[in-house]
Amino acid sequence: MSLEPNAPPAAAPAPSDFIRELVAQHVAEHRYPQIQTRFPPEPNGYLHIGHAKSICLNFGIAHEFGGVCNLRMDDTNPTKEDIEYVDSIITDVNWLIAGWADHCLGLTPAKAPFYASDYFDQIYEYAVALIKQGKAFVCDLSPADMEAYRGAPDRPGKDSPFRNRRMEENLDLFARMRNGEFPDGTRTLRAKIDMASSNIWLRDPILYRIRHTEHHQTGAKWCIYPMYDFAHCLSDYIEGITHSICTLEFEVHRPLYDWILQNLALPRPLPHQYEFARLSLGYTVMSKRKLMQLVDENRVTGWDDPRLPTISGLRRRGVTAEALRNFAYHLGITKYNGVTDVAVLEHAIREDLNRRAHRRLAVLKPIKLIITNFPEGKTEELEAVNNPEDESAGKRRIAFSRELYIERDDFQELPPPKFFRLKPGGEVRLKYAYIIKCDEVVKDAAGNLTELRCTADLESKTGGATAGRKVKGTIHWVSAALAVDAEVRLYDRLFTVPEPDSEGDFKAHLNPRSLEIITAKCEPSLQAAKPDARYQFERIGYFTLDIDAQLSTKNPQLIFNRTITLKDTWAKAMPKQGACSR
RNA sequence: UGUCCGAUGGUGUAAUGGUAACACAGCGCCCUUUGGAGGCGUUAUUCAUGGUUCGAAUCCAUGUCGGACAGCCA
Numbered sequence: 001m002s003l004e005p006n007a008p009p010a011a012a013p014a015p016s017d018f019i020r021e022l023v024a025q026h027v028a029e030h031r032y033p034q035i036q037t038r039f040p041p042e043p044n045g046y047l048h049i050g051h052a053k054s055i056c057l058n059f060g061i062a063h064e065f066g067g068v069c070n071l072r073m074d075d076t077n078p079t080k081e082d083i084e085y086v087d088s089i090i091t092d093v094n095w096l097i098a099g100w101a102d103h104c105l106g107l108t109p110a111k112a113p114f115y116a117s118d119y120f121d122q123i124y125e126y127a128v129a130l131i132k133q134g135k136a137f138v139c140d141l142s143p144a145d146m147e148a149y150r151g152a153p154d155r156p157g158k159d160s161p162f163r164n165r166r167m168e169e170n171l172d173l174f175a176r177m178r179n180g181e182f183p184d185g186t187r188t189l190r191a192k193i194d195m196a197s198s199n200i201w202l203r204d205p206i207l208y209r210i211r212h213t214e215h216h217q218t219g220a221k222w223c224i225y226p227m228y229d230f231a232h233c234l235s236d237y238i239e240g241i242t243h244s245i246c247t248l249e250f251e252v253h254r255p256l257y258d259w260i261l262q263n264l265a266l267p268r269p270l271p272h273q274y275e276f277a278r279l280s281l282g283y284t285v286m287s288k289r290k291l292m293q294l295v296d297e298n299r300v301t302g303w304d305d306p307r308l309p310t311i312s313g314l315r316r317r318g319v320t321a322e323a324l325r326n327f328a329y330h331l332g333i334t335k336y337n338g339v340t341d342v343a344v345l346e347h348a349i350r351e352d353l354n355r356r357a358h359r360r361l362a363v364l365k366p367i368k369l370i371i372t373n374f375p376e377g378k379t380e381e382l383e384a385v386n387n388p389e390d391e392s393a394g395k396r397r398i399a400f401s402r403e404l405y406i407e408r409d410d411f412q413e414l415p416p417p418k419f420f421r422l423k424p425g426g427e428v429r430l431k432y433a434y435i436i437k438c439d440e441v442v443k444d445a446a447g448n449l450t451e452l453r454c455t456a457d458l459e460s461k462t463g464g465a466t467a468g469r470k471v472k473g474t475i476h477w478v479s480a481a482l483a484v485d486a487e488v489r490l491y492d493r494l495f496t497v498p499e500p501d502s503e504g505d506f507k508a509h510l511n512p513r514s515l516e517i518i519t520a521k522c523e524p525s526l527q528a529a530k531p532d533a534r535y536q537f538e539r540i541g542y543f544t545l546d547i548d549a550q551l552s553t554k555n556p557q558l559i560f561n562r563t564i565t566l567k568d569t570w571a572k573a574m575p576k577q578g579a580c581s582r
Numbered sequence: 583u584g585u586c587c588g589a590u591g592g593u594g595u596a597a598u599g600g601u602a603a604c605a606c607a608g609c610g611c612c613c614u615u616u617g618g619a620g621g622c623g624u625u626a627u628u629c630a631u632g633g634u635u636c637g638a639a640u641c642c643a644u645g646u647c648g649g650a651c652a653g654c655c656a
Binding site: 016017021040041042044074076077079080143146147150151152153154155156157184185187188197198199200201203206208209210211225227228229232248249250251252253254255275277282288330331332333334335336337338339340341343344346347348350354359388389418420421429430431432433435462467470471472473474475476536538539540541566567568569570571572573 | 583584585586587588589592593594595596598605606607614615616617618619620648649650651652653654655656
């Protein structure tokens with residue numbers, strides 16, 4: 001465990017909430033030598049944005065108060081866990097805290113994350129200690145009997161007939177449980193507390209159960225495994241955790257957390273548990289069980305499907321760690337179970353990408369446009385700004401020619417009022433290039449639009465005599481001859497309703513149009529697109545290369561994921577138009 | 583009808599006995615070679631009732647509504 005204190009950051013704009021206030025108070029009182037938090041996922045699925053909230057809280061507190069936060073696998077149930085999940089958790093956590101709180105990450109001497117299973121020997125000894133004090137006993141009740149004896153929330157339970165076994169017998173039986181002498185489910189180790197307690201978790205809770213299952217970390221060493229309640233508080237204690245922060249559903253378990261540590265008469269200070277409300281986000285589901293269902297039933301392509309709220313999915317979609325952290329920052333920490341509007345996430349993503357993304361021109365749904373007064377075969381180089389938000393991003397040159405593609409949605413033959421784009425006889429600015437006027441609309445025999453014929457004001461480009469002319473609309477374009485094709489994956493929300501899991505089958509609300517795949521025409525510079533770069537396709541949205549893209553082969557294939565659309569006040573005013581999807 | 587927890591604009595949060603504020607969303611205007619970004623403005627809030635107090639979102643009482651808990655899951 002790492003013990004060197006981290007220097008508090010210079011002047012980080014730290015959020016404030018009831019947990020941080022408590023921590024600040026404890027720091028002021030010098031209650032602990034150092035603040036220690038932990039993020040304790042069970043490796044039984046991939047991490048999602050709800051975990052990101054918890055990671056930002058736990059690492060954020062360590063970061064702000066000069067402490068350390070341990071990543072700890074809460075791996076006490078080998079029947080549900082897998083090494084694949086361990087690996088993904090390590091990747092996701094490191095990605096999310098990189099460059100921000102990675103210096104707060106507590107690591108074992110072997111530079112590995114922590115595992116509750118590392119403490120199985122110690123936890124076993126603590127169980128023995130409890131037995132010796134007469135505070136735990138081996139119970140032979142079957143699962144069904146156990147349930148019957150437990151009572152109900154409004155009805156007390158009954159003492160197990162095995163509750164008053166002699167200490168020596170308990171010791172012997174527990175050792176034989178460990179030795180594998182009994183089949184699964186035949187015996188448990190239970191704490192001796194109070195079967196009449198109004199808190200069900202204090203009704204002689206199970207501490208150990210028998211599971212003849214190999215563990216992804218400890219192999220075949222154990223056939224008994226501690227329950228969450230027993231392992232968690234002790235793991236916290238062993239690691240020197242001061243603030244054990246978890247979600248609201250563990251509130252009822254806190255008396256048991258405290259009971260175990262107090263009855264073991266451990267040297268102080270003891271860790272304490274604090275609870276906050278988990279994240280619920282609109283238009284998605286957040287439970288690992290439901291996410292796993294979507295993955296297992298191939299409703300999505302995998303845990304990292306860009307439509308999923310998993311950290312790996314968001315990353316693949318193009319969301320940056322910084323955007324996720326800013327989102328978490330704006331969330332706040334309370335004990336109220338609310339549903340956060342996805343617009344808050346979307347805002348954090350756009351704010352981040354607007355600052356960092358280089359602009360490019362790409363046409364998603366092309367229609368050909370001919371500049372009739374521009375010479376055939378001529379190519380002109382025009383200067384384009386890479387990022388108007390960041391002058392240091394520089395400029396690039398883009399090729400202009402007689403035949404172009406423009407967005408199909410940027411032309412309407414019978415435009416509604418306030419349509420600022422191209423229309424018959426109308427003028428529009430081609431971004432970074434000329435003002436053009438639409439002279440002729442060409443259609444095929446079936447009446448489908450095939451081509452637009454326009455004339456350009458050849459003095460209107462940047463630096464030209466009429467460059468200052470005001471036209472209402474500006475549209476994007478690419479040179480037809482030089483454009484490169486790219487597969488573009490247009491993602492939309494996975495569900496059609498704000499709370500898919502509020503009632504009934506959540507899968508009934510899956511959005512059938514959550515993914516549309518198209519071939520776009522891109523400006524040639526996109527051929528050199530970098531895997532980690534974010535691009536804004538001007539007037540369209542933010543895009544990033546997908547991991548499926550083939551970049552270094554003989555026939556490179558560009559594949560872009562749409563991270564998020566640009567805000568579009570026109571689409572909002574004209575709901576029936578609807579460009580690509582939304 | 584048990585125990586614990588909670589309730590502030592549409593949404594999420596702040597105000598820690600002293601002018602109810604911030605962000606997102608919405609709406610309007612300005613600006614714009616992105617209908618983006620940005621700027622300015624604006625709509626809208628303390629669950630209810632009673633009490634304590636000069637003064638209550640905040641403290642107390644009662645009620646209402648919501649959430650969590652009866653896995654050998656975490």
